Amino acid sequence: MAKTMLIADDLTGALDAGVCLLSADVLVAVSPEKIDSTAIAQAPSVLSINADTRHLDARHAYERVHALVRMARAADVELLFKKTDSALRGNIGAELAAFLDASGASRLHFIPALPEMGRTTVDGVHLIGGVPVSESPFGADPFNPVTFDRVSQIIRAQTDLPVTLVSEGQPVPVDGRGIVVYDATTPASVSRRVSELMERGEGGLLAGCSGAAQAVAQALDLSAPVLEGDSTKGNLLVACGSINRVSADQCAYAAAQGASVLHVDRDAKCEASWGEGPEGAAFVECAVDSWAHHSLTVLDGSDLEDLSGIIPKAADVRQVVSDNFGELLVRVCRRHVCGRVLVTGGDVLASFLRAAGVDVVRPLGQIVPGVVGFEMEWGARPLVIASKSGGFGSQSLFVDMAAAAAPTGGVMI
Incomplete structure (x- = not known):
């Protein structure tokens, strides 16, 4: 049975996230078409799914992610991870909202940074190589241009859920509802934040790109081998x-x-x-x-x-x-x-x-x-x-x- 399930909006994302936990038995589903509660229950310990929602409209992306999370809950998956694009393309707000709504939890922790590849979040602004994301090549993406720089604006463009920003070095808020967004500028910062959430017992519902997925692997004492x-x-x-x-x-x-x-x-x-x-x-x-x-x-x-x-x-x-x-x-x-x-x-x-x-x-x-x-x-x-x-x-x-x-x-x- 899958103990951990990762949901990405495209196939490269599903692979990027899944490979981080490769010390476990990982299976990547090329599409969501054959995924149901039975398939999840019969999957190996880690199942990474390409939900194929990057290019859907917000409503349909919400519905597909919501359905996948409900199936995961029905199959008693222990850890759910919403893999997002490291440049914040796609239906970020709609999919995070669906992830949280279907989970039944009160809040979702979101770490969007991938510092190893120059994607950082500073004071709630997402940067690509130090440049605001809308001014990077991703701002001119012909299919999914990123038009906002603040993560909260990107999220609120598709959902009314409350968004809380936590600066690097600040502790996890004691309470609150909605989506909690964390700044991060180094891999160590991402790892510390995930470890903090795990210690608080809130590591079962997380969102972020492959940087956060790698931090989850470290917290679970797993690692991605280098292919040689x-x-x-x-x-x-x-x-x-x-x-x-x-x-x-x-x-x-x-x-x-x-x-x-x-x-x-x-x-x-x-x-x-x-x-x-x-x-x-x-x-x-x-x-x-x-x-x-x-x-x-x-x-x-x-x-x-x-x-x-x-x-x-x-x-x-x-x-x-x-x-x-x-x-x-x-x-x-x-x-x-x-x-x-x-x-x-x-x-x-x-x-x-x-x-x-x-x-x-x-x-x-x-x-x-x-x-x-x-x-x-x-x-x-x-x-x-x-x-x-x-x-x-x-x-x-x-x-x-x-x-x-x-x-x-x-x-x-």
Whole structure:
């Protein structure tokens, strides 16, 4: 039976949170579709769920999270953790409200910071690399722009629940109702706060990003292993379906360093039939050949384009592009697996796994902070997949990952 359940709004978030508790038996559900009280009761000790609510409207996101928490309560889950985006994208207020309302508790403790990745909260303002979040690339996110900097404003945009701010170093309030938001600027600050809540007996209902999840793991004497050995070796194929500026810069840097970069154009993104035609077949052959002969190949779909003239107005552009990119990656892997795969962006990863018929995965560990590896069966051999959020990582991340796996320690082009 699952003793701990984590609920994220996208798949990379579910993996990021789940891997933190990997010393326990962890299962990550690719979608919420097959989750009910029986599934939760039959799950291993830690169940991390992709609720797939990032792009829903607030009402539907509330209803889905509320239903999952009610199922967890019915299955007697001991610790519930609401995984939020470290840049506070998505339905933050609605999902925190649903989490609290369905739990029956009087308050929910929320630690939004991820100091290891430069995401801190100071005087209630969320910062990305020291810059207010609305002024960072996440303020210009084409699907989920963050328009407020104060965490309380972000929450109150979707709920009337009381919000209390606790500065770094201040104790947990003795009483109160609603959502309690905690400042944090260092990993040690996040860990101390979680330990304090555990000692007070209030650690069973928490919210935050992977920084808080890691602190929960430390408090429970669990830890996320660093993925090493054969699982990190072999030529690297990057499927970059994120249009976040961070991912676009990573693609550009890889190209400048001489990596093999294949651009995924408008037709490939928008037309499901493209992959079945001669152009799609030629692209797949080119991708497989590059993957086989280069230590780093990038399928670059990071261009921010106006696709309104190709995709019907009634269609969800984000979902259409994710599904077509995911199917393209399946075609490449079915043609031949030549090493490892890194997928950037939770939407493309979820579409890829759905197209491959995968419902659940078991994380193997972190390759580097923010990059989670897991293994799945692919025909007669295992395929190692790594995933990261589109906004994570240094500019040189793709090149560095390829270099670490190359026999000479350098990128082979």
